Amino acid sequence: MSVSWNVGISSLGLTEYVDSNDVLTRWALLQLTVEGGYDPFPVPAPGSVQVIWGSNGVDGTEPDPMLYAFSGGTRLLPDGGRYYADGFYTVRITGEFPGGLQVLRLVDLFVTVSSDTGVERTGTGRIDGMVGGSGGDTLMGAGGDDYIDGAERSDLLVGSNGNDTLFGGLDGGLDTLLGGAGNDLLDAYDGHDHLSGGTGNDSAHGGAGNDGLLGQDGDDLLEGGSGDDRLVGGLGNDMLYGDHVSPFLGVTYGNDTILGNEGNDALYGGEGFDKLDGGAGDDYLWADEDDDTLIGGDGNDTMHGREGHDRLTGGAGSDAFNGESGNDTFYSDLDGRQDLFYLNDPGAGADHIARFEAGIDKIDMWFAKGVGATFVTSASAVAGGGVWVIYDRASGMLSVDMNGTGAGESYDMALLYGRPTLTAADIMGL
Incomplete structure (x- = not known):
């Protein structure tokens, strides 16, 4: 007896935009569920996957060559004689996509397996991971927790809903990483990149290069890495590091701009001539070396200039000023609130x-x-x-x-x- 699953676009829930002459590797997740108890059957042979490409989903022909393969989701029976389906299967599709910016949709997933009995099985599918290729890619997730890797060149990666992991790649391209809703992890690595966490408690790492990092809503962790970075926490209680890299890597620290905005934020400038602005809330600002500018803003702020000749401005609230070494300048606010000068x-x-x-x-x-x-x-x-x-x-x-x-x-x-x-x-x- 043969049993078939037909998984449509509604359950996959993803559209990807692929640059010209690019190699895309993607995974679709197929879940096989046995109803009514234990039911062994052999591992599926490679099934068929219908791919439609083109700007409107109907023009053009299937890219050539294409590779379809199933893997994972199997284990041995107790007697070692046969395999049976266990949970999730992965579909891997790789191919060349010619002719400019196109829309690629995995619209139909059709799997045929053999079974000893005629029990019911259901299938669901979703895109779980994407890896770009040698060109500049636009890779977009949808619902669910996605892994998206831009690989080479300058890529646009969009996580959308879910707790997503976005990786810009190691080649130094100019990448844009947008986390969207959910608690996301964004890592641009090399290049002059733009990272935006969106809603949720996000973690964003700029790496080498002059990066722009925006936390937006939620309690975010932003690390600029080496280079001249701009970090904006947005809403929530954020932790922002201008330079947070290993001292053993031999990197050059940059001149960073770090903005906490609303919330009770912690801002760390690291080395370089940095500007730290806590904004509203009770903030903690730490500048480290060189001549830095620290602005506490409204709220009860604590500011450490560390080394160098620093400028510390408190604003409204009860603030603590500590320039440490160097000839520092402190500006308090005539608001009748007690400020403390170390x-x-x-x-x-x-x-x-x-x-x-x-x-x-x-x-x-x-x-x-x-x-x-x-x-x-x-x-x-x-x-x-x-x-x-x-x-x-x-x-x-x-x-x-x-x-x-x-x-x-x-x-x-x-x-x-x-x-x-x-x-x-x-x-x-x-």
Whole structure:
């Protein structure tokens, strides 16, 4: 007895656009289900697959050569004598597609197998994976969790619905990866690429090259990799890394633009001259090396300039500024909310503080805590040993004398714009 399955386009649910003279490899997933109990039958021989190509689905003839083959989904019977169908089968189709940009549809999947009994079997099909070829491909998923690999050249990969995996390829092409709905993984690898996660909690990796990454909705992870990248988190609580690659790869770090937009975001600039903008929400910004620009935006933000001469701007909310090494500039907001300014180690550079609100904001000088430091408003008031914190109201310069003698142990720590009326109460630990 012969039993046949005929799986139409509605169950496959995918249309692919294939560039001229390109080789496309695709898989259709066929599920064979036995109703009414255990029923063994031999492994199917290669079946027939009807392929229609052309702009309207009817012109042209079948591309030549084409390869059709079934694989997977089988296992031995206990006696080792025969095989029987077990779950899923994979259909692999490879061929040359001539004549410009065409529409390729797998419209009919027809499988014939032999059975000892006349039990009912049902078949369902969907596209599970696609691999492009040597040309510039446009590969589009639909419903379901798809794997799409652009392979060579500059490709457009669209995951659409489902939790999709999109891979741009290793050849350095200019790829566009669009995840669509679902929790997607996008990896462009080489080249100057554009990645957009769409709705869902997505993970996007730009790799080498000057990339643009957009998280859109959801809690996203964006990694620009080497090159001059632009990262935009969009809605949700996102984590954005401008340069997040192995130090053993010998890559060149880039000058990145990283935008958190809405949500409570974490932005990491890495090496290079970076711009980090947290946008609305309570954000964490970490710049690392070189001269960077950090903008917290609205919300209670924490900013680390790390090395270099950095510019940190807080915006509305209670913000924490830490330039670390270098001569950094801090811009707070006159909003009546307490901001906290962490100063460098003595001798590591003098920072600039703009819009300091005396009696509200605080300055943290960790080295003056717990040592009995004394606050004075003139260097001439320093008398004897110990640690002295000196604020010159005439110039707005805040300095420290670590031994009370000024001999090799006196350092400028911060210049306060506008020369506010600073007191010991404005400095933590005094």
